Amino acid sequence: MTTYTPTETDVQPTAVRIRRVARDYVNPYFAGILLGLVLFLAFFFTGNGLGASGGLNRILVFFEDLIAPGHIDRVSYLLEMAGGDRNPLDSWVVYVTIGTVLGGFVAGWRNGRVKLETNRGPHVPVRVRWLMAFLGGTLMGYGARLARGCTSGQALSGGAVLSVGSWAFMFAVFGGGYALAYFLRKFWN
Amino acid sequence: MTPFPLPLADLLGKWGAYAVYLLIGFSFGYVLEIAGFGNSKKLAAQFYFKDQTVLKVMFTAIVVAMVFIFLTAGLGLLDYNLVWVNPTYLWPGIVGGLIMGFGFIIGGFCPGTSLVAAATLKLDGIFFALGTLFGIFLFGETVGSFEEFWHSSYLGRFTIPEWLGLPTGVVVLLVVFMALFMFWGAEKLEHVFGGVDQRRSPKWRYGAAGALVLVAAGVLLVGQPATADRWANMAPEKEALLAERAVQIHPGELLALLHDRQLKVILLDVRSEADYNQFHLQDAVRLPVTDVLAQVPAFHFEPANAVFIVMSNDEAAATEAWKLLVAESVPNVYILEGGVNNWLATFADADFQAAYATSGSGDDQLRYTFAAALGDRYPAAAPNPAKFTLEYVPKVQLELKRAPTSGGCG
Numbered sequence: 001m002t003t004y005t006p007t008e009t010d011v012q013p014t015a016v017r018i019r020r021v022a023r024d025y026v027n028p029y030f031a032g033i034l035l036g037l038v039l040f041l042a043f044f045f046t047g048n049g050l051g052a053s054g055g056l057n058r059i060l061v062f063f064e065d066l067i068a069p070g071h072i073d074r075v076s077y078l079l080e081m082a083g084g085d086r087n088p089l090d091s092w093v094v095y096v097t098i099g100t101v102l103g104g105f106v107a108g109w110r111n112g113r114v115k116l117e118t119n120r121g122p123h124v125p126v127r128v129r130w131l132m133a134f135l136g137g138t139l140m141g142y143g144a145r146l147a148r149g150c151t152s153g154q155a156l157s158g159g160a161v162l163s164v165g166s167w168a169f170m171f172a173v174f175g176g177g178y179a180l181a182y183f184l185r186k187f188w189n
Numbered sequence: 190m191t192p193f194p195l196p197l198a199d200l201l202g203k204w205g206a207y208a209v210y211l212l213i214g215f216s217f218g219y220v221l222e223i224a225g226f227g228n229s230k231k232l233a234a235q236f237y238f239k240d241q242t243v244l245k246v247m248f249t250a251i252v253v254a255m256v257f258i259f260l261t262a263g264l265g266l267l268d269y270n271l272v273w274v275n276p277t278y279l280w281p282g283i284v285g286g287l288i289m290g291f292g293f294i295i296g297g298f299c300p301g302t303s304l305v306a307a308a309t310l311k312l313d314g315i316f317f318a319l320g321t322l323f324g325i326f327l328f329g330e331t332v333g334s335f336e337e338f339w340h341s342s343y344l345g346r347f348t349i350p351e352w353l354g355l356p357t358g359v360v361v362l363l364v365v366f367m368a369l370f371m372f373w374g375a376e377k378l379e380h381v382f383g384g385v386d387q388r389r390s391p392k393w394r395y396g397a398a399g400a401l402v403l404v405a406a407g408v409l410l411v412g413q414p415a416t417a418d419r420w421a422n423m424a425p426e427k428e429a430l431l432a433e434r435a436v437q438i439h440p441g442e443l444l445a446l447l448h449d450r451q452l453k454v455i456l457l458d459v460r461s462e463a464d465y466n467q468f469h470l471q472d473a474v475r476l477p478v479t480d481v482l483a484q485v486p487a488f489h490f491e492p493a494n495a496v497f498i499v500m501s502n503d504e505a506a507a508t509e510a511w512k513l514l515v516a517e518s519v520p521n522v523y524i525l526e527g528g529v530n531n532w533l534a535t536f537a538d539a540d541f542q543a544a545y546a547t548s549g550s551g552d553d554q555l556r557y558t559f560a561a562a563l564g565d566r567y568p569a570a571a572p573n574p575a576k577f578t579l580e581y582v583p584k585v586q587l588e589l590k591r592a593p594t595s596g597g598c599g
Contacts (some may be wrong), residue, residue: 031224032249047194052301099214104305107222136296137320147285165277176290
């Protein structure tokens with residue numbers, strides 16, 4: 001049940017294939033156990049969990065600092081990361097983020113899933129899907145900063161160390177998703 | 190016992206430490222990809238009950254990491270005090286979470302999974318990741334207008350065992366049972382909505398569930414170290430520091446620290462309220478020994494340049510407080526040598542000595558009798574460092590901060 005079989009809509013004409021047939025995804029419980037072990041080892045060796053939005057944030061601020069350093073120095077929230085001669089990239093979470101991209105690529109490549117394509121519902125034009133992805137991403141990025149963390153930094157990491165706020169956050173994410181899912185059923189199905 | 194967390198930067202150098210983080214990130218991205226999290230359709234299916242992969246992977250990961258974290262903490266291999274626990278800002282977290290939930294179903298990813306999708310050339314993942322950057326940018330530009338809300342409902346390091354008032358082991362076991370119940374429900378939903386035949390799911394998952402419950406029961410059995418256990422573990426080493434008087438600092442050194450602008454000196458006065466009202470050092474906070482443990486989580490949030498000085502009239506009560514703080518892994522804690530009595534003997538002028546000094550027994554009682562409770566309105570409460578030339582052996586050495594000051598989101 002847990003395997004995912006690609007359907008016609010997954011295959012775009014522009015597909016660049018490295019492996020002919022994409023392998024199935026692994027069992028979710030197996031993936032969960034592996035992810036749990038990675039998370040535990042991260043905590044065990046560094047005292048920190050995982051994160052993604054923090055790294056993206058710092059990479060963004062790095063470029064902002066290149067373009068408008070004066071602006072950074074006037075906004076206290078940005079100042080903490082890149083004020084004066086501080087380098088926003090000088091943080092462990094940036095390296096976790098770079099590693100995430102590399103790891104995702106290698107896993108996809110080994111399993112024949114590196115393919116230029118757009119995953120979308122069967123009745124949605126590609127451009128609409130792209131627009132919605134950008135819009136959803138904007139909400140995600142904004143919400144992640146407001147909540148001081150994303151699914152990785154708050155829900156996974158904070159959940160495993162039993163932070164009250166992280167659990168409240170996690171249920172809010174699922175709640176928000178389910179609340180809106182009904183209205184978007186045509187978009188995904 | 191190995192130090193926790195590993196001083197990566199000392200062991201491997203700055204870039205070596207970053208290589209470790211790169212490896213952690215690599216494993217993270219790899220597992221997300223093989224779980225199917227690079228595929229927005231699979232992620233969105235979570236919300237239509239057809240494919241509960243997101244829930245299964247996330248909660249399995251959380252409970253597996255949780256049981257091992259608290260097992261190793263119970264065995265004294267990992268110091269829970271030094272683990273980054275996301276501080277709770279309740280309402281910003283909930284509102285941010287709801288916005289993210291909307292973003293999840295609209296865009297089909299979360300920030301971490303969109304990186305994996307982008308890495309495997311999914312165009313929707315690339316657009317999502319760009320949107321995430323734009324959202325982060327918007328937040329940085331707008332947070333100024335609602336800063337008050339963003340910092341509201343702050344509860345600090347607040348854990349579920351503290352919230353429920355239950356032992357950690359019980360909470361760990363309850364969370365495991367809750368997760369297993371959710372997996373059972375998720376499989377039912379997949380059967381009803383997705384037509385999945387669960388009889389074809391691997392049987393080993395029952396064994397894994399059993400093993401998880403066993404480890405959680407082990408966590409309960411081992412328990413978490415109380416302050417006394419933590420002290421017992423380190424007592425030989427730390428008692429030696431007390432005996433060598435390596436942590437009792439001269440009043441002159443404290444005065445110098447107070448005027449060192451690179452440090453944040455936190456003065457903790459553990460005496461009775463009456464003594465504190467009679468006289469205390471300027472900016473000293475009264476903290477009775479019985480209340481010390483309640484402040485430990487807050488102390489762990491202090492910056493790396495924080496130095497804690499505990500003081501009583503002599504040293505007895507201050508030493509008790511020192512032991513508690515050190516046992517709870519608070520860094521850079523020192524005792525004021527000779528306590529407040531010695532401070533006054535050092536810095537109060539001759540008139541003051543003549544007017545208030547009494548001969549004391551040296552049993553941690555105030556050796557001065559004040560006419561009025563003027564607190565810190567005596568010159569000796571904040572002596573002018575330029576007026577004193579004191580000889581002393583400096584003892585404060587800033588310990589490298591071991592507890593992380595920000596999580597994966599900072």
